[in-house]
Amino acid sequence: MKYLTLAAATLLATSASAEPPQLVVYTYDSFVADWGPGPVIEAAFEAECDCDLKFVGMGDGAALLARLKLEGARSDADVVLGLDTSLVAAAKDTGLFAPAKVTADYDLPVTWADDTFVPYDWGYFAFVHDKKLTAPKNFRELADSDLKIVIQDPRSSTPGLGLLMWVKDAYGDEAPAIWEGLADNIVTVTKGWSEAYGLFLEGEADMVLSYTTSPAYHLIAEKDETKAAAIFDEGHYMQIEVAGKLAATDQPELADKFMQFMVSDAAQSVLPTTNWMYPAVAPAAGLPEGFDQLVEPEKALLVPNDAVPALRDEALAEWLSALSQ
C-alpha cells in the first residue's frame, strides 16, 4: 500500500512538472461567475501565456483583504484582483504587496500615481431611479424631498462605504447634518448591494445607491430603457478597482504579465458588459453601444488613498450617530 502511494505521488509529481506554470488570482465572487468577466479573461490570457490561470473567488473586496491578512505571506495567491480605492491604504499597510511593472495609458477622471496597484475598471456611485421620477439635484434636495431611498451599510458593503466617503468628501464637517436630513428618506439599510438593488426593483424605494453604469445593464442586457442615474451637482464619488501583485508570489513575471494583460484591449473590451463598469483604458473600438447613453457627472470626487482610513472611521461614527437616533 505504501509503495502504491509512493508510486502515485511520483507519478503525480512528474506530471505536475510537465504542466505549464500556474498563476493563482484571488478575486471577488461575481468576477468568477459563469456570466462574469472571469471565464472570458481566463480563456484569452491562457491563449497567450502558456500557463494555467486559476481564479479563486471569495466574497467582495473587503473579504479578499481579510483573507489575505489571515493567510499572510503563506498565501497561494500570486495576484489579487478586486480591491478598490477605499481599501488600497489598508492593503499597502499589510506589506504583502510588491510594486507592479505595468505601463498603461489610463483613461480615468483622476491621475493614477500608485506604483503598486493597477486600476482595471472604475465607476461613479450614484442613485438609480425610474426615469419617470424627477430626481433631486443634490443631497440637500434629496434630504428635503419625500423620496425614499435604500442604501447599503458601510460596515458590510463596499458601495455603502463609498456613499459614506461621498457625503464626507462633499460636505466635510457638514456631513452629520446631511445624514440627519437624509434619515427620514432612508427606508432601510442593507447588508450588501444585491439586497438593496433587489428591494429597489421590488418597488420598496424610489432610488437606490448603485453606479452610474447600472442603467447600462438594463439597457443592453434587458432592452429596458426605464432606469436612469441621478446626477448630483456636488460631484460623484468614484470607485476604482485595482489589481496587485503579492510580494511572496512564486510567479512574479507571470503576475506582471497578467496585470499588464488586464489593462490590454483584450481584457478592457470585455469588462464593460460583464462587470458593468467603465474600463480603465479606453478600448480601441470605443465603449459598447448603450454606454454612450449614460449620464456623466461633471465632477469626480475621490479621497486620496492614504487619507481614507482616518476619514472612514470619523465618517462612520457620524453616520452611526445620525441614523441611530
Add this chain to the structure above:
Amino acid sequence: MAFRPVSISTKPGISAAVTVAALILTALLAVLGRAEFTSGLGPADWSAIRFTILQAVISAVVSTLLAVPVARALARRRFRGRGLLVTLLGAPFILPVIVAVLGLLAVFGRAGWLNAGLAQVGLEPVSIYGLHGVVLAHVFFNLPLATRLLLQAWQTVPAERFRLAAQMSLTPYAVFRSIEVPLLRQILPGTAALVFVICLTSFAVALTLGGGPRATTVELAIYQAFRFDFDLSRAALLSLVQLGIAGGTAAAALWIIPTISIGGGFDRSLHRWDGQVGVQQVLDVLFIGLTTAFLLLPLVAVVTRGVAGFAKTPLAVWHAAGVSIIVALFSIAVLLAIALPMAGWIATRPRGGSEAVGLLGLAASPLTIGTGWFILINPVVDPFALALPVTALVNAFMALPFVLRIIVPPMRDTVQVYGRLTQTLGMGGWSLWRWVILPRLRPQIGFAAGLTGALSMGDLGVIALFASPDTATLPLQMYRLMGAYRMDAAAGAALILLALSLGIFWVFDKGGRWHAQA
C-alpha cells in the same frame, strides 16, 4: 454510577458532545490566538448586545406562544391537504434569508399586497421597517419550526389518553389541563430557547427589516470586526458574548424542563374525539387559516417570481444544485452520527442541561467558526480540498440543536417507559437501538434528517471561506446572479432551491412516517 433507567451506552454520546464542543471552542481559541488585544467592547457594542437580546426575546416569545394554538389545531384536525400543509410549514425556515425577505416584502412592504389592499379601502399604509418588522420576519421563520416541534410532541401522546378523555366527556379546558399542559411544560422551554438562539445570530434580516443601524446585532458587529476593521480580538470577544448569552439561556431553559413522562400506550392509531365541534372548531379553523395565509403568501410571491425567471436560469445553477444535494446528504449522515448517540446520552441524564452543548454550533457565529478553522487548517492542508467535509460538518453542527430538540423528548419518554422492560430482558447496545429506540423514534429521525438536509441546502454559512469555484453551492450561485443584476434568474434559482429543499425534507420526513399515522 447513579441509577440509569436503561442500558444505553453513554460513551459514544459523551464523545460526540465533547467533539462538538472541542471543535467549536478550538475555532474560537484559534481566532483569539491570532488576535492582538487592542480594544474591549465599546458603547456601540453594548447597544448592539441590548438590541440583539431584546429582539430575540420578543421573537422567541411571540413565535412559541403563537405556535401553541396552531399546533393544537393541527393536532386535532384531519383535513384534506393537512400533510402537504405540514410539509410546507418547513419552507420559510429553509429559505435563504434574502429570498425570504423579498417574499415578505412582496406582502408587507411599502409596495406590497397588504398596503395595496389598505390603499384600496382608503387606509394609511403601514411600514414594516422597525423592531416590529424584525419580529414579524423572525416569527415567519420560526413559527413553523415551533409549530412542528409542538405538533411532534402532541403526537407522542398515546391515543389511549384521548380515548379516556372522550369517555369521561372532559371539556376542552379539562383536556388542556390534564393532557396538554404537562406536555407543553416539557416542550415549550426548549422550543423557546431554540428560537431565541436562532434570532440571536440574526444579521441581514434584523438590519434590513429593522430599518438601519439602530437594528445592529452582535452578529453584524462580528462581521464588521472581521471584515471592516480586521479586529480579531473584538470578533472573538463578541463571539464569546454571543455564546455566553445563548449557552446561559439554553442551559436555564433546558434545566427547568420537568422530567415527567407522558406515559406509554399501545401505539393505537390516533383518533381525537375532543373539540370537534363548536367554538373549538371555529378557533382551530381560524388559527390554521391565518397561519397558512401568513406563511404561504410570501412563499407564493417567491414562487411567482421564480416561475417568471425560471427560463433565464443559467446552466451553472443546475451544477450548483447537484453540489448542494451532495452536501446535504453528507450533512445528514454526519448529523445522525453525532445526534443519535448524543440524544441517547442526554435522555438518560436526570436533567436536560447538557443539551446546551448542541446549541454551541448555532450560537457561535458561523463566520467565527469558519475563520477559526481556516486559521487552523490553512497551514496544514489546502482549505479548498476540505470544502465539502467542512461544509457538511458545519451544516450538521447548525442543525444539531434542532435535531436534539426533536429527538431528545421522545427518546426520554422511550427510555422511561421501556427502561424497566429492556433491563428485565437484558437488552442493551445495538439490539436496544435496533428493536426499541430506532423503531419508536423513526418519525422524529425522519423529520430531523429532512430538516438537516433542507437547512444544509439553503445555507451559505462558512462555505464562502472554503468554496472553490467548482464547489459553488446553489445559494452561492443565487447570490452571484443577484450580484450581477440578474434578479430574474436569481429568482428562478431560488425557486429551484426551494423545490429541492422541500423535496429533500419531504422524502426524509415522509420516510420517517411511512405506515405511521402522524
